Amino acid sequence: MTADFWSPVRLSVQIAGISGILVFIIGIMLARITAKKRFRGRVILETVFLLPLVLPPSVVGFLLIVFFGKNGTLGQVIEKVFSQPIMFTWWAAVIASTVVAFPLMYQSAKTGFEGIDEEIENAARVDGAGEWKLFWYVSLPLAGKSILTGAILSSARALGEFGATLMFAGNIPGQTQTIPTAIYIAMDSGNMTLAWLWVGVIIAISFIMLFIVTYIK
Structure with missing residues (x-):
């Protein structure tokens, strides 16, 4: 297999890795807050957090373009700071993947925090543990x-992730082309052999990840 074949695989793993780290940190922080604190607007905020789970990928991609595109406030700030737009870059793919993956991390972490017996935490506080410890x-x-x-x-x-990434990051070989977008292009061009090879790779990786989840339960 050539370097061109492995490029989308390597890029997908890198993007998923960076997105996973971002989602892990942000998800835990927000889940901890919403699981342990009651405040006005909490239900609305949680609904916003979970929206990417049910919104069509095209809608997520559209909103990312609105906020991070050249005409968006965030997009203009990023372009001023880094002297280039973020759309159709590697980081655009990371942002798209992070947004669509966040609800899964948030909901799982929140469920975990809500399942902790408050008496255990209160006992730790009585023993002198601060909130950080x-x-x-x-x-x-x-x-x-x-x-x-x-x-x-x-x-x-x-x-x-496919839809939002394709809209926001594009499909630039070696830069933003991930396994899902590569499969789409291979099928569109009639190269079913190449498409099947990429399908096999992503199925194998996904199987291993889901097997780990099933095993630790």
Whole structure:
């Protein structure tokens, strides 16, 4: 197999890895807040967090273009800071994957934090643990399985992201072409052998990730 074949595979794994790290950090932070605090507008905020799970990928891609495109406020700020637009770049693919994968990480982490017995956390507080130590040494380990499940599932979702990535990052070989977009182009050009090879790779990677999730439950 040539370097051209492995380029989308390598790029997909890299994008899923970076997205997974971002989603892991942001998801845990927000899940911890919403799981343990009650505040006005919480339900609305949670609904917004979960929206990418049900919105069509084309809608997610459209919104990313609106916010991060040349006419968007964030897009203009990024272009001023980095002297280039973010659309049709590697980082655009990372952002698209992060947005669509976030709900899986958030929901899993929130379920894990909500499942912790409050008496255990209160006992730790009585023993003198501050909120930071409580989070690191009590809450995080107790919610560990749910968090690990969310991390794997969200990374798998990022690996398979197609619609929003195609709209926002494009399909530039060697730069933004991931396995899903490569499969689409191969099928469109009638190269079914190449398409099947990429399909086999992504099925194998996804199977391994889902097997780990099933095994740790």
